[in-house]
Amino acid sequence: MKISKINRYLLFAGLALFLIFGHARADGNTLNVFPERIVLNLTQTPYNSQAVTWRTQKMGTSPRAQIIRVSEFSSLESTPKIFSARTSAVDLDKKTTVYHHSVVFNSLEPNVLYAYRVGDDQHFSEWNQFITASEKLKSFTFLYFGDIQNQIQSMCSRVFRTAFQKQPDAGFWLFAGDMVDNGDDDKEWKEFFNAMGWIPRTIPLMLLPGNHEYPDRRFIPLEDYKISKLWRPHFTLPENGPKDLEETVFSFEYQGVCFVMLNGNELIEKQAKWLEKILSKNRQHWVIVSIHQPVYSISKRRNRTDFQKFFVPVFDRFSVDLVLQGHDHAYSRTFPLRNNQRVPDKEKGTVYVISIAGPKFYPISSRYDHLMAKTGSREPLFQSIRVDADTLHYTSYNIMKQVYDSFEIHK
Ligand SMILES: [Fe+2]
Ligand SMILES: [Fe+2]
Known part of the structure; x- marks a missing residue:
């Protein structure tokens, strides 16, 4: 049979459409059942346990995680340990329910490389790996990021990739809030995880909420002012904070450092009292x-x-070394301070840093210029912080891996 030119064109067009849409549907089905948004978070004791959280768009049977030492992975005698997941169903928009699963791997050994995967009876993720912390003080590096918040996938992906290239062996990444603009918008969290790629499957994230992980308090009644319903399902963070602020206020220890994550949105006095208790036992x-x-x-x-009024006296009393902040969409670093004043040279004080990782910038006020060692930035930054026994080395980098700011704190 002879095929005319037009018929041949229609045949090719039809075939192309079939391939495009047929393929897209298959991809859609695949996304529906496989674990996504897999993220490691540190526990209070990262030398002997590790949390992992993931999401599925359908509820599978027996959600669980498997873990094995990497050194035993190929041995026939060793089988991975299984941990059953805790699952919570989250209603996104009255039409769509998604399922968040979490596991805390416990009884791990310090400083050991583990392989793990997550899934259910039908579908598992790829194997990923992480290393547990040391039990004692030991030199390590972590990264710190200010607000991401805007154009998360299009503009912030390269910040994460550059940060990873600069410091592939960071112990964890610390986020000082405003990871998204609208904490209840699942599409923005999707962007956050897309921008991160596989990084949080191998490097734990430690995050605290900014004001954008809460509703805008100007437009809602006081009783509705609560952390986004998507916060706790997405992450498995320590629950040792004050009552009602669990997983938004917490402390953890990592190789000689006590980290305390505070929530600047609510119950400040209550947090100051809790902070005093935590630091008095440190x-x-x-x-x-x-x-x-x-x-x-x-x-x-x-x-x-x-x-x-409430935090600074506690920071001073317990000689907090460094305070990492966001929110102002610019950069600043104070001199060492005590009692809201600059301390005389060589005396001990607390250094306060504000940084920004996303593409939105605000003008800077001169209100505290007398306290500032550096202010500025209309560019996205990330910070690498190496902690040794006697020296803390802080370096802020821009997207070209150029040093934007650096300093050291000596014990
Ligand atoms: Fe912000
Ligand atoms: Fe903010």
């Missing part, structure tokens, strides 16, 4: 605190004098 060599809203804001419209 046996770690260094103390690093993180909070989203800055204690010494460089934004014209903001000034958290309540933080200066």
Whole structure:
């Protein structure tokens, strides 16, 4: 049979459409059943346990995770340990329900490389690996990021990739809040995980909520002012914070450092009392605190004098070394401070940093210029912080891997 030119064109067009849409549907089905948004979070004791959380779009049978030492992975005698998951169903928009699963691997050994995967009776993720922390003080590096928040996938992916290239062996990544613009918008969290790729499957994330992981308090009744319903399902963070603030306020220890993550959105006095208790029991060599809203804001419209009243006396009393913040969409670093003043040279004080990783920038106020060692930035940054026994080395990089700021704190 002879095929005319037009018929031949229609045949090719039909075949092309079939391939495109047929393929897309198959991809869609695949996405529906495989684990996605897999993320490691540190526990309070990262030398003997490790949390992992993931999501599925359908509820599978027996959601679980498997784990094995990498050194035993190919041995026929060893089989992976199985941990059953805790699952919570989350209603996204009254039409779509998704399932978040979490496991805390416990009884792990310090400083050991483990392989793990997550899934259910039908579908497992790929095998990933992570290394547990050391039990004692040991030199390590972690990365710290200010607000991501806007154009998360299109603009922030390269920040994450550059950060990973610069520091592939970071112990974990710390986020000081505002990872998204609208904490209840699942599409923005999708962008966050897309921008990160497989990085959080191998490097744990430690995050605290910014004001954008809460609703805008100007437009809602006080009783509705609560952390986004998507926060706790997505992450498995320590639950040792004050009551009602679990997984948004917490502390953890990592190789000689006590980290304290605070929530600048609510119950500040309650957190200050809790912080005092945590720091009075601390046996770690260094103390690093993180909070989203800055204690010494460089934004014209903001000034958290309540933080200066409630948190600063506790930071001073327990000699907090460093405070990592976000929110102001710019960069600043104070001199060492005590009692809201610059300390005389060589005396001990707390250094407060504000940084920004996303593409939105605010103008800077001169209100606290007398406290500032550096202010500026209209460019995305990430920070690499190496903690040794006697020195903390801090370096802020831009997207070209150029040093934007650096300093050291000596014990
Ligand atoms: Fe922000
Ligand atoms: Fe903010």
